[in-house]
Amino acid sequence: MSNFDALMAYQRETEALSQVAGRLSWDQETMMPRGAAPQRSEESGAMQSVLHARRTDPRVAEWLHAAESETLSQAGEAQLRHIRRGLERAQKVPADLAARIARKTALAQGIWAEARTEEDPASFLPTLEEVVALRREEASALADGGDAYDALLDDYEPGAKAAELEAMFTAMRPGLVTLREAVLAGPTPPAVTGPFPPQAQMKLARMLAKTFGYDMTRGRLDKAVHPFSSGSGLDVRITTRTSDDDPFNCLYSTVHEVGHACYEQSIDGAYLLTPLGSGVSMGVHESQSCIYENQLGRSRAFTDWLYGEMRDAFGDFGIADEGEFYRAVNALQRGFIRTEADEVQYNLHILLRFDLERALISGDLAPADLEEAWNTRFEADFGYAVDKPSNGFLQDVHWSVGLFGYFPTYTLGNLYAGCLHRALREAVPSLDDYLAQGELAPATDWLRENVQQHGGLYEPRALVTRACGFEPSEAPLMAYLKEKFEGLAA
Incomplete structure (x- = not known):
């Protein structure tokens, strides 16, 4: 198996787990009982911890470096580009911070929905303050001295300023x-x-x-x-x-x-x-x-x-x-x-x-x-x-x-x-x-x-x-x- 093939086999498992994490969010919006939010928060945090560990595994960097010397198709080169970008971003964000963000946002969603229904912004404000603080911390880590907002924007629109x-x-x-x-x-x-x-x-x-x-x-x-x-x-x-x-x-x-x-x-x-x-x-x-x-x-x-x-x-x-x-x-x-x-x-x-x-x-x-x-x-x-x-x-x-x-x-x-x-x-x-x-x-x-x-x-x-x-x-x-x-x- 080439280094590229080994990297892609590993990446497919990571992508599969990421899809499972997404399914947890879909379920929370559509089917999950309201009282399950605290448990879902822990589940989401645990899943993000696993994903973060996989994305920053030292073998990813080793496979990437070795695969760069292999002859690849256009698609193969594009795969490496995405994996490299993901690795660089994941390495900048501490695992504990990624898990804290996942847990807090899973809880925040339900708090927001309740505040929206009750027309009660004060009940949502403490949670919003925590979410903003966590994202600022993440943005600072990702920006590495650059523009913090651009660092977050890059997650959704790579290369945009x-x-x-x-x-x-x-x-x-x-x-x-x-x-x-x-x-x-x-x-x-x-x-x-x-x-x-x-x-x-x-x-x-x-x-x-x-x-x-x-x-x-x-x-x-x-x-x-x-x-x-x-x-x-x-x-x-x-x-x-x-x-x-x-x-x-x-x-x-x-x-x-x-x-x-x-x-x-x-x-x-x-x-x-x-x-x-x-x-x-x-x-x-x-x-x-x-x-x-x-x-x-x-x-x-x-x-x-x-x-x-x-x-x-x-x-x-x-x-x-x-x-x-x-x-x-x-x-x-x-x-x-x-x-x-x-x-x-x-x-x-x-x-x-x-x-x-x-x-x-x-x-x-x-x-x-x-x-x-x-x-x-x-x-x-x-x-x-x-x-x-x-x-x-x-x-x-x-x-x-x-x-x-x-x-x-x-x-x-x-x-x-x-x-x-x-x-x-x-x-x-x-x-x-x-x-x-x-x-x-x-x-x-x-x-x-x-x-x-x-x-x-x-x-x-x-x-x-x-x-x-x-x-x-x-x-x-x-x-x-x-x-x-x-x-x-x-």
């Missing part, structure tokens, strides 16, 4: 604000009227998941407080949520998570349980969920088809025709919740979180002042005050589980999706004809071939550039939004 993202986001902001004001000043969009029974919503959501290519024999759809996708390879699970008066919440959350899941399900099977067997970054991941949900799922052609499916599922729901339905699906309106925001306002939500969490990690903002800082910034950006904590800084799960550096990848994913959509339209000129029939294969096949199958083979930005034929920027996304929403405002 906060300053570069800030420049792109700043370029987007004026156009988003101007477009939002123009649309909100236009005609009031039509509203759907229920009832929308949860069981009927879930039935339609499962149909949509299959329509977009989600393989239910290797996945499942459940309900959770915060929709998410979990797993890779042969076991990729998604969740959604239902609202009695808003079926779009369920349906488009499902399509969004299907974008994530189809990415994982479509990766070359040869990469299963290896570092190449997962999405290369959260920005690229988000590009898939965004293009599934927005450029495809909210297009005029696809909503014409979806209107008929909605009528079949719910009967008369207050929308007269396909044109009204398209306006309802893409309505801009006042709201607080990021995951329910329209395409124009969504990125303003992300910019708010991006700035606040950078301040938290740098120490410029204390967790005790986060709620006030959130509410002040929200009113400045959106023009109205936050009415309750669950509509404010308690709405997202990310900070409770320590995912600092994650939020900016949402807007980066939107930006990538804009680029990919432009390239897709050029490659499939008759795309709307297919979408109007509820036929997604021409679009999803193109994405599978050009993005999804490669897993972690290429670096994130290089992958998008390769798929599109041009360097990614905010321009395609902004042009798409301007054309679409100026048309809706007319």
Whole structure:
């Protein structure tokens, strides 16, 4: 057995254990009894201790060094790149710190959920302070004298720098604000009227998941407080949520998570349980969920088809025709919740979180002042005050589980999706004809071939550039939004 083969055999076991750890998190969100949280905290901590020990095992460095002199394929070289990066990061974080983070965030998730339900931020604050302190400690260890936030960002978007993202986001902001004001000043969009029974919503959501290519024999759809996708390879699970008066919440959350899941399900099977067997970054991941949900799922052609499916599922729901339905699906309106925001306002939500969490990690903002800082910034950006904590800084799960550096990848994913959509339209000129029939294969096949199958083979930005034929920027996304929403405002 070559050194590379020995390393990969060892790595497959590590990847398998990592999948088990992910399954523990999925179970905690969907099936685990609430009283089990303290035990799950210990289980998660124990699993992270095992994983950290494996990732820093001296043999990994020895195999890596020896394998570098072997003749390897492009995929082999990419495997070494990922393993080396993982080893270097793991070596910088003490094993005890990794375990403490896992235990605390497993407990914090339940505390956050309870505080959100009870509208009681004070009950969550001590836990948030501990989570922020732990992540600051980790960031300091990873940064090794460099920018602490960049060190955390690198976990989700390898190679990205906060300053570069800030420049792109700043370029987007004026156009988003101007477009939002123009649309909100236009005609009031039509509203759907229920009832929308949860069981009927879930039935339609499962149909949509299959329509977009989600393989239910290797996945499942459940309900959770915060929709998410979990797993890779042969076991990729998604969740959604239902609202009695808003079926779009369920349906488009499902399509969004299907974008994530189809990415994982479509990766070359040869990469299963290896570092190449997962999405290369959260920005690229988000590009898939965004293009599934927005450029495809909210297009005029696809909503014409979806209107008929909605009528079949719910009967008369207050929308007269396909044109009204398209306006309802893409309505801009006042709201607080990021995951329910329209395409124009969504990125303003992300910019708010991006700035606040950078301040938290740098120490410029204390967790005790986060709620006030959130509410002040929200009113400045959106023009109205936050009415309750669950509509404010308690709405997202990310900070409770320590995912600092994650939020900016949402807007980066939107930006990538804009680029990919432009390239897709050029490659499939008759795309709307297919979408109007509820036929997604021409679009999803193109994405599978050009993005999804490669897993972690290429670096994130290089992958998008390769798929599109041009360097990614905010321009395609902004042009798409301007054309679409100026048309809706007319």
